[in-house]
Amino acid sequence: MNARRPPNPKTARAKAKPAASRDAIVSLLDKTLRTSEISDRSVNGLQVEGVSEVARVGLAVDACLEAYKLAHAKGCQMVIAHHGIIWEGIKSIRGPLYRQIEFLVKSGVSLYASHLPLDLHPTLGNNARIAKALGLKNIAPFGVYRGGCIGFEGSFPAPVTLKSVADLVKKRFGGPTSALPFGPPKIRRAAIISGGGTAALPEAIEKKIDLFVTGESSHENHHAALEGKINVVYGGHYHTEKPGVIALGEFLNKKFGIDAVFLDVPTMV
Numbered sequence: 001m002n003a004r005r006p007p008n009p010k011t012a013r014a015k016a017k018p019a020a021s022r023d024a025i026v027s028l029l030d031k032t033l034r035t036s037e038i039s040d041r042s043v044n045g046l047q048v049e050g051v052s053e054v055a056r057v058g059l060a061v062d063a064c065l066e067a068y069k070l071a072h073a074k075g076c077q078m079v080i081a082h083h084g085i086i087w088e089g090i091k092s093i094r095g096p097l098y099r100q101i102e103f104l105v106k107s108g109v110s111l112y113a114s115h116l117p118l119d120l121h122p123t124l125g126n127n128a129r130i131a132k133a134l135g136l137k138n139i140a141p142f143g144v145y146r147g148g149c150i151g152f153e154g155s156f157p158a159p160v161t162l163k164s165v166a167d168l169v170k171k172r173f174g175g176p177t178s179a180l181p182f183g184p185p186k187i188r189r190a191a192i193i194s195g196g197g198t199a200a201l202p203e204a205i206e207k208k209i210d211l212f213v214t215g216e217s218s219h220e221n222h223h224a225a226l227e228g229k230i231n232v233v234y235g236g237h238y239h240t241e242k243p244g245v246i247a248l249g250e251f252l253n254k255k256f257g258i259d260a261v262f263l264d265v266p267t268m269v
């Protein structure tokens with residue numbers, strides 16, 4: 001019955017979703033994340049330009065066809081990804097990269113990428129969010145890389161066990177969590193690098209940190225951790241890098257009132 005009634009323009013207007021301009025979103029993200037200041041292999045910022053008005057953004061860990069299709073089906077005009085598609089420039093546009101760009105251009109969906117700027121951001125970043133979830137205090141920068149620090153270290157208010165931290169990481173981030181129990185049984189200090197952060201293990205050993213938390217495991221870390229007498233928790237590359245993009249969605253929702261949806265396309269790592 002209602003379907004036959006002509007739409008009431010007043011109601012239609014009242015129900016219109018708030019939208020923001022693509023350029024306003026990009027410039028706010030660039031400024032907040034200090035995109036141009038941070039040295040990275042990823043070419044951070046707007047990688048593919050879509051339509052000019054954005055009412056809904058999709059947040060993804062990885063730029064991939066599956067995420068774009070999900071974004072388009074959910075009515076997103078922009079995808080914000082932690083791992084974008086342009087790393088150290090473009091050498092050719094063919095194969096899978098061609099098909100990704102083709103889909104984005106045809107659907108009008110923008111792609112914005114933020115790799116290290118999002119890892120290291122003090123409130124919205126992956127590592128800050130993990131530190132907060134673990135309840136760390138006295139947070140300080142950790143993980144020297146390309147002239148800056150991309151992670152954080154901090155102390156627990158009271159000593160914790162490796163199992164309790166591993167269980168918390170699993171519960172909060174949902175990844176395939178594993179642990180190396182080679183450090184002190186009472187853990188007071190932890191250092192965090194989300195994703196593929198195993199290269200920072202020597203720094204954690206050097207600083208006599210009790211526990212190193214990262215995403216992806218590494219075969220060579222085993223003996224390094226054993227001999228360095230340090231505990232390690234691996235929370236999964238994908239899963240430890242969800243918090244940053246989710247935080248960006250909440251941030252844009254607060255700033256512009258636009259919808260933000262997480263595009264959950266997990267990898268097996």
Ligand SMILES: [Zn+2]
Nearest residue numbers: 083195196241
């Ligand atoms: Zn990563």
